[in-house]
Amino acid sequence: MRLAGRTAVITGGTRGLGRAIAERYLAEGANVVAAARSPYDFKEVLDLHPDRARLESVDVTSADSLGALMASARDCFGSVDVVVANAGVSRDGRVERLSEEHWQEMVGTNLTGTFLTTQAAVPFLKERGGRIINVSSSMATRVAVGAAGYCATKAAIEMFTKVSAIELGPKGILVNGLAPGIIDEGMGRALKNNDKAWEAYRTRFALGRAGRAEEVAAAAVFLADEASSYVNGHVLEVNGGLLWA
Template sequence: MRLSGKTAVITGGTRGLGRAIAERYLREGARVVCAARNPYDIKEVIDLDPDRCAYLPVDVTSDQSVDALMAETVDTFGGVDILVANAGVSRDGRVDRLALDDWRDMVSTNLTGVFLCTRAAVPYLERSDAGRIVTVSSSMATRVAVGAAGYCATKAAVEMFTRVSAIELAPRGILVNALAPGILDEGMGQQVTANDRIWSKYRTRLSLGRPGTGEEAADAAVFLAGPEASYVNGHVLEVNGGLLWS
């Protein structure tokens, strides 16, 4: 129960990796707010412990919506100790064909959304005795992927935002780190593993010969939010099973 007594806000927390992290945090004793535009099948997660889990709607591209999320979390659970800035989107397209709206969607969700959530959470996190921010990047932040310029660029920006935030917020008792998953069998990774043509190409790049699980990535998210990471700050933790990239 490494997160017992802590309250975590997880954006994009109703499906994919966000949901896996929510379930893992609940098992570690945390109170969890699963925040997203849509609830999807979040009732299954809430049913694990209705007293410690809630769904709150949020649009991470809107400062008013994000501010309201943090305030409502405090009203519901009394505070905020952990922010997992997980909400993200991916739009395929080579740079000469990528639609401007798709580019803007990735920047506003993947990057501006992390900034807005971080900024809104700080006044609450600094009241905690162990404030934590876990941003969610990707192994593609540091690797070239044809047709993924927008996604790669925004995730690379998230990692630098994480490092700067870590230095700025440390004096206020808030640690900021990034989780960078490789190919998982959750969320966006399912689009890779479900396509035989694409999967045959990427499978050879996995030294373990398989995608990671949401639970394996969620374990790392527990570490970054928990007491064992009390001297880890500004770090990007890759969870990719030994991803080979050429």
């Protein structure tokens, strides 16, 4: 129960990696507010932890929506201690044909959403110190043809994380990043189920397999608990040893 007594707010927390992190935080004793535009199938998590799990609707491109989310979490559980900025979207498209609409959607959700989540969290985390964990990607530092918008926004998130860590550290707030590699969840699962694409990528894994969502969630626990009390401004890659090229 490494997170007992703490309250975590997770954007994009109802499916994929966000849900895996929410479930692991609950298993470690935390109160969890999972926030998303759509609830998906989160009812079973709420049923398992009726006193410590809460579902909220949020628009991460809206400062007002995020401010209301943080206030609701504190009012419900008494504090906000950990904020995981996980909400994100990916839209395929080479530079020459990527639509402005999809570009703006990725910038708005991935990058601006992370920025606004941080701003909304600071007043609450300052009350007794806390953690911000920004979810990036291995694609922040590796070229992926057809993913200019996703790669660019994730790279920007990592630098935003490092600057935020320096600025917010004196306020008792630690800011770190979590950069998953190819995980058997969401986009990673789609890749694994594509026989031709998987054959091309399979040899790039030092461990011979894609990662599991629970392995990313375990790293998120480390960044949230006292074991990482002197880790600030770091981007933790969870990719099993990924040879990209």
